[in-house]
Structure formats: structure tokens, C-alpha cells
Amino acid sequence: MTLTPDPANPGPPTGGTPEWQLHLTATGEHRPMPDLITALIAAAQHSARAAQPGTAHTNATAGLAVVLHHGEPWTPEEMAASGAVRPMLWWYAHCSVCGDPAEEEFGAFATVTEAADNTAELRWSRPAPGWLVCDSDSPDHQAARAAAPQPLPLSTGQQLLPAAAPW
Structure with a gap:
């Protein structure tokens, strides 16, 4: 499905899956992200907040923040993923x-x-x-x-x- 801009909504294009998203496993929420860097930073911030003692979330309830690319979990290139x-x-x-x-x-x-x-x-x-x-x-x-x-x-x-x- 092709994404098309919505002139009434300055947010991400509608009509399909945004290129980059942040999936929060605890709630099932998908948050559109403008690019990979923003998605990675948001995932790191989510993890940092979830790890802070005394917050409303614990590791069990906060879940994971997974970066999605075209709806699929994003992983770094093979050489980086292998540690090479x-x-x-x-x-x-x-x-x-x-x-x-x-x-x-x-x-x-x-x-x-x-x-x-x-x-x-x-x-x-x-x-x-x-x-x-x-x-x-x-x-x-x-x-x-x-x-x-x-x-x-x-x-x-x-x-x-x-x-x-x-x-």
C-alpha cells in the first residue's frame, strides 16, 4: 500500500504503514517516527524511563520499545549485528x-x-x-x-x- 500525505493532518502520511515506528510491547501501541535516529532515541528514552526506580512503570509493565521499519523489527546490518x-x-x-x-x-x-x-x-x-x-x-x-x-x-x-x- 502506498502512503499518501494528508493535507488536513501535518503528521505522518496516511493510508499504510509509516516507514519508521516505535512499537511498545506492553500496550501494543505503534508510534510513527520521522526517521531511524528519532526511533532509536525514543526507544532508548523509553528503556531509560522504564529502568528508573520509583517510576509508575516497572520493567515488567513497561515492556520493550521495538523499532519497526515498514512494520517489521529493525536490525542493524549483518556486520554490525554479528559484532564484526x-x-x-x-x-x-x-x-x-x-x-x-x-x-x-x-x-x-x-x-x-x-x-x-x-x-x-x-x-x-x-x-x-x-x-x-x-x-x-x-x-x-x-x-x-x-x-x-x-x-x-x-x-x-x-x-x-x-x-x-x-x-
Whole structure:
């Protein structure tokens, strides 16, 4: 069945199954979604709310949130589904003064400390915890190396980089 837009309803097209939906197993409800990303985010939010203690829903009553594509459960591509290809979190070092990244051939690092240590080996300086200053000779860079700036404020999940003597 072909989906046709309904001029009186700015919502999803009518006349068939929307391309993307979120199916809530506890209620049997199907919520139309504009795209895959929105459906995945909505499913994750549903799961997070269901897992919170003290909410009206428990895991038993909240059920699952299943992303549907053309009415069928959506699964990632075969390589991702098998675990052969996985997303990874990498750390890249950037200058605290100008924001320039470290050389690309030194690439991504698995930990914050590894990124800082390897970048310092490039002759970048670490004048204070949490700071990396590239080898630029600009007045701002020279001042940052000389003044040993105060550490940047931390946000949840951030770690201070170990301090080292400037090169």
C-alpha cells in the first residue's frame, strides 16, 4: 500500500504503514517516527524511563520499545549485528589555546592519558593539569606556556590530564 500525505493532518502520511515506528510491547501501541535516529532515541528514552526506580512503570509493565521499519523489527546490518564491526570511543588531543588537533598520523587513542602522553611526545607542553599547548610561537601560546594556566573546570565524566614540565 502506498502512503499518501494528508493535507488536513501535518503528521505522518496516511493510508499504510509509516516507514519508521516505535512499537511498545506492553500496550501494543505503534508510534510513527520521522526517521531511524528519532526511533532509536525514543526507544532508548523509553528503556531509560522504564529502568528508573520509583517510576509508575516497572520493567515488567513497561515492556520493550521495538523499532519497526515498514512494520517489521529493525536490525542493524549483518556486520554490525554479528559484532564484526563495532563503534569505538577514541580520544583526540587538541591544543587548549587554539584548538588545533595533534598530527593526524598520531591519531586516536583509547584513553585520555594515552592521548596526552603521546601528544606531549610531539613536543607539545602540558603547563598545567588539563592543558595541552601546541608548538605555535604565537603570543597567546607563549603566554599559556609561561603562565601555567589554571586547570579547566571539570564536567561529569572528565578527567584531568597529568601535568608535566614544558618541553
